[in-house]
Every structure is written in structure tokens, then in C-alpha cells.
Amino acid sequence: MKGRNCSIDYILNKNWASNINEHNNSTIYIVGGLYGNFEALKTIKDFALNEDEYPLIIFNGDIHWFDIYEDDFLKVENLIKNDIKLLGNVEYELINPNNNLGCGCNYPEDVDDGVVERSNDIHSAMKDNLKNSSVLNDIRTREKTYVLEYFGKKIAITHGDEKSLSGWNCSIDSLKDKNREQNLNIWLEENKVDFLVTTHTCLPVVKKLNKKYVLNNGSSGMANIKGTTYGIFIRISNKPCSQAIISIKEGNIYLELVKVDFNVENFINWFDNIWDAKSPASISYRNRILNGTNLEKEEIII
Numbered sequence: 446m447k448g449r450n451c452s453i454d455y456i457l458n459k460n461w462a463s464n465i466n467e468h469n470n471s472t473i474y475i476v477g478g479l480y481g482n483f484e485a486l487k488t489i490k491d492f493a494l495n496e497d498e499y500p501l502i503i504f505n506g507d508i509h510w511f512d513i514y515e516d517d518f519l520k521v522e523n524l525i526k527n528d529i530k531l532l533g534n535v536e537y538e539l540i541n542p543n544n545n546l547g548c549g550c551n552y553p554e555d556v557d558d559g560v561v562e563r564s565n566d567i568h569s570a571m572k573d574n575l576k577n578s579s580v581l582n583d584i585r586t587r588e589k590t591y592v593l594e595y596f597g598k599k600i601a602i603t604h605g606d607e608k609s610l611s612g613w614n615c616s617i618d619s620l621k622d623k624n625r626e627q628n629l630n631i632w633l634e635e636n637k638v639d640f641l642v643t644t645h646t647c648l649p650v651v652k653k654l655n656k657k658y659v660l661n662n663g664s665s666g667m668a669n670i671k672g673t674t675y676g677i678f679i680r681i682s683n684k685p686c687s688q689a690i691i692s693i694k695e696g697n698i699y700l701e702l703v704k705v706d707f708n709v710e711n712f713i714n715w716f717d718n719i720w721d722a723k724s725p726a727s728i729s730y731r732n733r734i735l736n737g738t739n740l741e742k743e744e745i746i747i
């Protein structure tokens with residue numbers, strides 16, 4: 446079934462974490478799963494302007510989703526043109542000449558067929574609308590991974606997991622598995638990675654492994670936690686911030702999950718104009734946007 450299978454194109458190069466980018470030690474934002482939410486994007490950008498020094502912002506894929514029309518899509522792109530943008534499966538499947546993978550989500554077995562089919566429908570509408578858009582040329586230049594050092598710690602960033610762009614092995618369930626923990630420890634050691642930062646599973650999780658961490662922001666553009674509406678991004682800095690819902694100090698570095706407290710009324714008005722009550726996006730996501738998920742904040746650190 447489309448939307449469940451993984452292409453070999455998604456498999457990451459074995460040594461991807463050795464390709465280290467220059468960094469000037471400014472604060473780092475890693476923003477996964479914006480899903481085309483322009484209100485959330487504005488909130489993140491305003492937050493960045495309030496830092497002492499403008500941070501390095503890395504958009505960790507699935508920047509787009511609900512923004513299936515070119516005007517909305519480009520509005521998001523224009524505001525992030527100077528930031529680093531990595532591929533998520535949503536972007537990868539826009540530039541994939543084949544349509545055999547649907548949304549490219551690579552959903553696991555426990556996600557029901559209805560969700561998978563609706564995601565394929567959302568993606569194919571977007572792909573149709575953008576098929577002649579020049580923005581695809583820009584998306585083709587995007588990388589799957591980004592690695593940098595920050596005060597002596599190595600940060601490796603990718604959309605899915607350490608092996609695949611659409612991998613689910615940094616989900617809450619997967620990270621609770623003891624065998625998985627062992628494999629991760631080996632990978633982090635071998636690649637000298639201190640912080641692996643991912644997204645894709647749409648639910649936030651932080652796993653501590655000795656002095657190393659896996660950090661998954663869940664979604665920056667959609668609610669993550671029960672009874673709340675805010676998105677979450679990851680902030681790595683030598684100073685803490687006031688909007689963090691989780692703040693971990695490791696050495697002299699703060700690893701934080703930070704609220705994206707966007708204007709939900711504006712967002713849902715925009716959303717409802719595109720996605721009526723019977724649309725796949727409304728059926729799959731409208732309740733979550735307004736009411737959150739079943740996850741409690743206390744369940745994020747495992």
C-alpha cells in the first residue's frame with residue numbers, strides 16, 4: 446500500500462554524521478514538522494528576533510502539508526529563504542518523479558488504513574498543484590541531513606531516524622525498546638554523536654542515553670500534548686529560554702523543547718477555508734489541532 450513502504454532513496458549514507466558544517470556558536474533552532482502552518486512559522490520567527498543574537502534555524506523537513514496551494518506554499522518558503530531547510534518525506538515525494546510511495550510517510554502497522562489513504566490524498570493534491578512550480582528546483586537542492594558542533598558537542602539532525610529519512614525508529618514506542626536502545630548506543634558511539642535530533646513521528650520524545658540524547662520535537666506546526674494547541678521546536682543554546690516546556694542542562698548546554706504558541710484561531714480559519722469537514726485533512730487532523738493528542742507532557746522524557 447502506498448504510504449507504508451520505504452524507498453531505498455530514503456536510506457541515509459552510512460557515514461552521514463561525519464560531514465560537519467561550520468557553526469559560529471549562536472543558538473540553534475531545529476524545527477521539524479511545520480506542516481505549512483504560517484501562524485506557527487511567524488511565532489517562531491518572532492521568537493528568534495528576541496534572542497540576543499539571531500539563531501541558526503534548521504527546518505527539519507515536512508515544512509509543508511496543509512498548504513497544498515502554491516500561494517500558501519510559497520508564502521511559507523519566502524519566509525524561510527535564508528534558513529537551512531532539510532528534506533522530509535513530504536518534500537521528497539514532491540520531487541520524486543514516481544508516485545508509487547504516496548506521501549512517503551512509511552507508516553507503521555499500528556496506523557490504520559484510513560489515515561494512510563487520507564495522507565496519500567493530501568499529498569497527491571499538493572503534488573498536482575505544484576507540478577509546474579519552479580519551487581521544486583529549490584527543493585531538489587535540499588539535503589537529508591545536517592551535522593554541526595556546538596561547544597564541543599556533535600549534533601546530528603535528520604527527519605526520520607539515523608538510518609532512514611522516513612524511519613520510525615525515533616518514535617516513543619521504538620525508543621522504549623531495549624534492543625533499540627543498544628543499537629542506538631552503538632550508533633551514537635561509533636559516529637561520535639552527542640545529540641541526535643529528529644521529527645517525522647509527529648509526537649515529541651526525549652531519550653537520554655548516558656550523556657547523549659535523542660530529541661524528537663514532534664510537530665512545530667500542530668498540537669502535540671493533551672488539551673493544548675501549541676507546536677514544539679527544539680532549541681539548543683548556552684542560555685535557557687522562558688518558553689521551554691522541557692529544559693535539560695547537559696554540561697553548559699541547554700537542550701529545550703520550546704512552545705510554539707501560535708494564533709490557533711487564525712490558523713483554523715485558514716485551515717477550514719482549504720479543508721472542509723469531509724476533507725482528508727479535516728478528518729485526520731482538525732480535532733488534534735484544537736484539542737491536542739493523548740500524550741501528557743510528563744510522558745515526553747523516557
Ligand SMILES: [Fe+2]
Nearest residue numbers: 507533534645
Ligand atoms: Fe515525515
